[in-house]
Amino acid sequence: MTETGTLDTERLAALSRRLGVSARQLLVAAARLADAGPAIADDPAYRERVLRDARNESEAAEGAARLLLTPFADYAINEVDRLFATIWPELTREREG
């Protein structure tokens, strides 16, 4: 993320390759470092441990993360009324009329 608020994907991809972690693992590690605060995050040993954890995350954690990253719509809970108002808009117009 740059100071202008845009995501520099090329730099993210390059850094992830350099450190041997996936882009998502890198973001997870960065989030942990950010949460830890600068006093701890600047400790090289801690940074190395966080990166090691990110590389070795468990299968369950990986699965959970994958679920979280699935498209929003798959798990959106709508109500049936909204669906039919969308596909058969005349219904809504009839009710309003």
Next chain:
Amino acid sequence: MRGVALIVLAWNQWPLTRRCLDSLLASDLEHAEVIVVDNGSTDETPRALADYAGRVRVLTMPENLGFVRGMNAGIAAARPDDDVILLNNDLAFTQRDWIGRLRDAAYAAPEHGIVGCRLLGPEPEGRVYHSGAFIEPERLWGQQTPSGLIERDVAQYTRLARVESIAFALAYIRRDCLDRIGGLDTAFHSYFEDTDYCLRAADLGIVTVLAGVVTLRHDQHGSTSEDRSFRTRLFDESRATFAARWQQRLAERYRGTLLWQGVTRADPVHARLARDFVRRLDARGLRTAFVPTAAELADPQDFRLELAAGRQWSGMPHAAIVAAPAPSFAHAHGRYRLGLGISEWERVPAAWGAAANTLDRLIVPDEFQAEAFRAGGVTRPIAIVPLGVDRDYCHPRVPAPRHPRGHFVFLAVAGQLARDATDLLIETFRRTFREDEPVELLVQFVPRDDDTIADRLDALIARTRGARVRLLHGWGFPDHQRAQPLAAADAYVSVRRGGGWDPRAAEALAIGRALIATDFGSQAALVRAHGHPVACARLIEDAEHPGCRWAEPDADSLAAQLRDVFERRIDYAAAARANAASFAAAHDIDTSADRLMEEIERGGTFKLRTPAVAAHRPRDIAKPASGQIVVLGMHRSGTSSVAGLLARMGAWPGAPGDLLIGPDNPRGHYELAELHSACLRRLAAAGGDWKHPPSSAPAAAVDAFRREVARVLDPLDTLRPWFVKEPRLCLLVRELLPLLTRPVFVHVARDPLEVAASLAARDGLDIAHALSLWEQYTRAAFAATRGWPRVLVEYAELIADPHGVAARLHAAFAAFGVEGLAVPTAAAIDDWIEPSLRRQRASTEARAVLSPAQRELVAAIADRSILDREFPEETAAVFERATAEPAATAGVAG
């Protein structure tokens, strides 16, 4: 006549009380007295209530006594024999006949004592806040709906159902229940007193029911909404009192721990099993814990399933069920290990078979699945547990929009493209229907992580021409709304290659929609019996599972079925609707849960069931009969003879001018003309008559009948003991139970062949019809009076020994506490009972025409075991059989 006291508790909040009273007074209030308990209001309530003088009785409490004491004051003020209905002042009575329907539910069975109803919240779109409650022992967090969720109103729980408890925001309590339990327990101030009352009732065999046919509006906590901290304090205090009394007992109801190993989200079929069964097994006394078999963000949409997911257990669970693809069977973790197996193929892979062989028992939904697992090498015992539908959510009254221009709508579901053959369906559908035809195909995607399906199907639609196809992609619905897309369609299409169980197939039939499905796999038997089967062209290999074969639906057969269902849509729709209720009754998920329980219990690892408490009977209360006597018996059974005997004992039959005298019985029937007319009108209003009893009746006809009969009985009530007699009451007496105060029923039974011969002579009925009517009247009468004080008089005995019968009758009345009767003089009896009355006598050979059920009934009357017999609620079914039974001839001696 006996009525009902409506007790409204009010404490400030006058606008709510006014809305409550205005809507209450606008509903049908026959034989109801409104009592408002003003619980020390300090706002305008006391002054404003004065405007309702003459319409309500006001009890003014000196201070706020709380819900329990306030209600108890109202109960104490009610007329001593009246039933009571406890009402919060934040109710709105949006259904005019609500009292009548609660009465029906209260007297539908002798053990019913407490009745609640569905309560909606204030939202304009309708949300169900209460549909029967239960409480779990760990956190004592009472749930107000079976799922524990506030659900959109989709007409769920609209049947009569036994529940653990109800919210006393509205509670109909029968007087005999009050007589046994008394008022609410003053150990509670507010909160938990309702659950406590229902649990205490259950200890006495009194059942709490939800009358789902009644729906009212309730603003939760309206009466105390102004003071949140006050409410919290009340809640905490009552919870502590409840915990001390019930927590240990509730925990001890569990017979052991069952571990359910499955999923709540994907795949949807196994998630369906978890949602359907975890709550039901837990409610059946198995403390059910849940662990996922795959990484998932849990989506229980069910309180008990959520609770199960957080439960711990020590040691090995008493049993485990794995409801997941078969490879997970090997991880079953319990002393008795079961798996719920579902295969898409005609034969499961060997690895699946090996995993299933690690179980103690494999459960499958049908014979196809059993064979698929056997063919895959399963040697462990396999039990078939048919999987039914949830009738509370899947029925023809599920609300749903219909196509705005009346187009015929097919619905299909897509999850896996290869398995579900969605591409084949879309291609065939577009080939079958032109663009200008009024027909549409909706393809609903179930949540999955394969986005490419939609892209591929979009491309398919783009390159073909034909009637409209819509892909419903990216939509997820609360589980309780799952029937609505089906209800919005006209036909459900499950034309799949895979043979796995598709729960929507049965749900569509239960809703009353046409079903088109491949004649293969778990849907084959269903679609052959109830739907429109699509032929299987051949078996093909599943590319993802080499060696596993499933069906390739025949495209021409599919096209023919789509076209046929569309062209004959009116006929098929009528047939599907007509079939829905009986189909659902025969495929009930609760029956499936009972069967699953049996299979779980086979392991012998759970505690034995606690013997059930004896069911409550109104005749067990310690109060004497009040002197209201109802004579019940089939036409031509001698009810007039018994009635005459009662009159000679001193029971009042009504003013002579009000009694009928007919040509076939010139000495009188002892039938009140107005009662007779009311019975005629009631049967006619339901589309029948005495020879063709209707199986059900419009609610308005029942209410009108009660009104008319009450007008007849009111004048009698000042002259107790009295009696009424009308043969049609055999069919209708249950509807009168709310009006009667500790009545005694006199059943008069006569040999059915004699009755049939008499009806043949008098009315020209054929023997089979007459026997069928005898059976219906007899069953209905004994079923309605089960548990009430009753006595049986056999006509043959009456003729043979009228003096003895008169003495025994009198002794029975005395034992029930009826006062004011005397044994008639011998001369009076001899003058009334003539042996010549017994005109028809049946020969022994003639009994061959009786059906086994009729013979069983005759035997139960002869040995009097009928008086202790449990009658299943089968009256309606018996009625339906009436004219369907084959004609038979009978030899009857004149």
